[in-house]
Amino acid sequence: MVGVVGTSARAAVHSLARAGFRAWAVDLFADRDLKRTVADCAVCPHDRYPDAIPTLAAQFPPGPVLYTGGLENHPHIVAELARTRELWGNPLEVLARVRDPFALASALTAAGLATPKLVPTGESCPPDGRWLRKPLRSGGGLGIRFAQSGDAPSPHHYFQEFIPGTPMSAIFVDGALLGVTEQLIGEPWLHAPAFAYCGNIGPVTVDTQVANTITRLGQMLAAEMGLRGTWGLDFVLVGSVSFSLEVNPRYTAAVEVLEYAGGRAEPTPPSPLPEGKGEQRQPNPLPPFPKKEGGTEPNIQTTASQAPVLSPSPFRGGAGEGLQTRIIGKAIYYALHAITFPPRGPWDADLAGAFDPWRVPAFADIPEPGSAIETGWPVLTLFVTGTAHAEVRERLQSRAAELDRLFAEHSP
Known part of the structure; x- marks a missing residue:
């Protein structure tokens, strides 16, 4: 049985069902179509999200856990889950690399791939061009807005060029x-x-x-x-x-x-x-893809x-x-x-x-x-x-x- 944790678990639980896996879940909603398809589920209170997730997950049987949208912005939660369960997702060190917009932009630029410009850390929004003010811990587009010329830098945000x-x-x-x-x-x-x-x-x-x-x-x-x-x-x-x-x-x-x-x-x-818990290993092959009749x-x-x-x-x-x-x-x-x-x-x-x-x-x-x-x-x-x-x-x-x-x- 696979656990699914995050803001909303329903889509991943249904994907696992299509792949032949049963699941339990912890999310913010426990929607009706989630509850009818999982072995069990728990609701994480909004005022305790995401810190309560590892404790809520501990009540479920041993086995792997898959995290969904939002938790990549809370690597300490991912690390805590990974201490007791096999993680079906990218580990802490990978999150640190790919969720750093400056590291990602640098890698893309070095490979000759197009990516929007970024304003260097600590600098205000430039007067020329159109820029977005984006949270460093972004998710689902929430908290993004157009930046104004001269907007002050923030340790929690960055400025990215707007590409229409x-x-x-x-x-x-x-x-x-x-x-x-x-x-x-x-x-x-x-x-x-x-x-x-x-x-x-x-x-x-x-x-x-x-x-x-x-x-x-x-x-x-x-x-x-x-x-x-x-x-x-x-x-x-x-x-x-x-x-x-x-x-x-x-x-x-x-x-x-x-x-x-x-x-x-x-x-x-x-x-x-x-x-x-040891050296990294290659994944064991899973059962063949189940295909709809x-x-x-x-x-x-x-x-x-x-x-x-x-x-x-x-x-x-x-x-x-x-x-x-x-x-x-x-x-x-x-x-x-x-x-x-x-x-x-x-x-x-x-x-x-x-x-x-x-x-x-x-x-x-x-x-x-x-x-x-x-x-x-x-x-x-x-x-x-x-x-x-x-x-x-x-x-x-x-x-x-x-x-x-x-x-x-x-x-x-």
Whole structure:
């Protein structure tokens, strides 16, 4: 049994289910669709997050633990977990390297790869250009804002050049490219705060130049930074140039989008032994990928230089529909106003019947009835499927508008 800990555990628990693993979880929400799929779970109080996580995790049976979004910014928690459990994720020394924006930018620049400029530590925001003020412990885009000329330096923030373009995410397993998605960032139709992560659409087919660059990036970062297991890279695409923004050195929210689209699970291999417990070792092979019945392997194209590009995977439609291309849309709906979560709604169908980890839900991360959700907080997650990017985005927007009307009736 594998433990999952972090801000939200549901997506990783469902990924593990697709790979054939049972799980327990500790997160901030204990949403209804998480509780119906885990052996057990515990809620970490917001005012004790993340310091209470190791103590809460100690109540569960021995076995490996996988950490999700946010905990890479709290390496002391990762280290404490690794003292007593096998860590399915990148260890402390890797986090220190990849979460240092200056070390990452230096490595990328040395390799001839595009990355936004950074203002040197201790210097104010320059008067020329557009700059972002980003927390050093960033997560989900929270706390990011446009910087003003002359903004004073802070020991907890840094200034990064703003690159206008399409926000994207690449997912890797060790150093191998798994796939690329478009990120939804600060979308007004989801009522998301500026720069906040609010979903993915994918897979996205990128051109050969971008594929070569992203593939090289993954190989270089895995080799030089020690990244392994499942991890993500956020970048901005400007034409055929990809500007790398930051590394998410753990399971990311985009993984399930690629899994649903490709019809195969991506297991997370065991990481090196915890600190102080011996030399690092290579992971033991896990069982073969379980594949959804009737599904297909991801369609990997290769260029002359063997750079893989993950195209949307073909899947079988209903009777008479033939072979189609499947694109998955995932969107986090944020509260436009304070909400008391209703006792019933269109999400009920996703809570009924036996759990099938391969069925794409209409709704996920479903709160308990009566939950008080404040303005600007995430409410729940939407999923749609389609055969074209624009179609998927339109369906997500339509679903969000339906929720606007529904939640208008449930203000406290």
